[in-house]
Amino acid sequence: MALEFVQDAPRPIGRSARVTEGVSIDGVVIERLEPNADGRGRLIELITTRDGLAEPIVHVYQVVAEAGSRRGWVYHKWQFDRLAFTLGRFEIHLVDIRDGSPTRGARMVIEAGEANPIRLRIPPHVAHAVINTGPTTCFINMPTQVYDPDNPDKFRYSGDLDDLATVPAA
Numbered sequence: 001m002a003l004e005f006v007q008d009a010p011r012p013i014g015r016s017a018r019v020t021e022g023v024s025i026d027g028v029v030i031e032r033l034e035p036n037a038d039g040r041g042r043l044i045e046l047i048t049t050r051d052g053l054a055e056p057i058v059h060v061y062q063v064v065a066e067a068g069s070r071r072g073w074v075y076h077k078w079q080f081d082r083l084a085f086t087l088g089r090f091e092i093h094l095v096d097i098r099d100g101s102p103t104r105g106a107r108m109v110i111e112a113g114e115a116n117p118i119r120l121r122i123p124p125h126v127a128h129a130v131i132n133t134g135p136t137t138c139f140i141n142m143p144t145q146v147y148d149p150d151n152p153d154k155f156r157y158s159g160d161l162d163d164l165a166t167v168p169a170a
């Protein structure tokens, strides 16, 4: 007897939408991700070219973040980060330390995670720190460049969240 698999019917799906409110750093992009939930759980598209061009996916990794952990301050010289926060609870701090930027010195604090799933694009030379304010969970990064362990595109500053304004421009 032949097994018959039935194609899913066309269905409406949640689409990401760009957030502009509270975005005070030039080049930072926040996309609100829309979960598609049903009785089995939920599915969230992290990136798609369905609605327009996106830079190619060249490198993707998952970070498991312990409860209360902080990653940053860090900035990248060459890559854009494309971070997806869909689980747990995170606070992402950003400071524009770019010389010549129209928003130099601007700061942003973004709350993201299960209750507010987003994709966040961070340009080079924008310092950032990711703090897990909830239980141990994970987030995804899809940076625009491959990680090179011999020449990591990571420039770190270990001071407090509040004192980054004193760091010389990159």
Ligand SMILES: Cc1cn([C@H]2C[C@H](O)[C@@H](COP(=O)(O)OP(=O)(O)O[C@H]3O[C@H](C)C(=O)[C@H](O)[C@H]3O)O2)c(=O)[nH]c1=O
Residues within 6 Å of the ligand: 061, 063, 071, 072, 074, 081, 128, 129, 130, 141, 147, 154
């Ligand atoms: C990025 C990367 C790292 N690694 C290795 C290198 C280290 O042994 C270990 C942890 O990496 P790293 O210390 O670079 O990770 P964080 O400092 O937590 O940085 C992460 O969180 C902050 C907020 C970010 O913005 C970074 O983009 C993101 O990578 O994984 C790899 O093996 N492959 C990779 O692609």
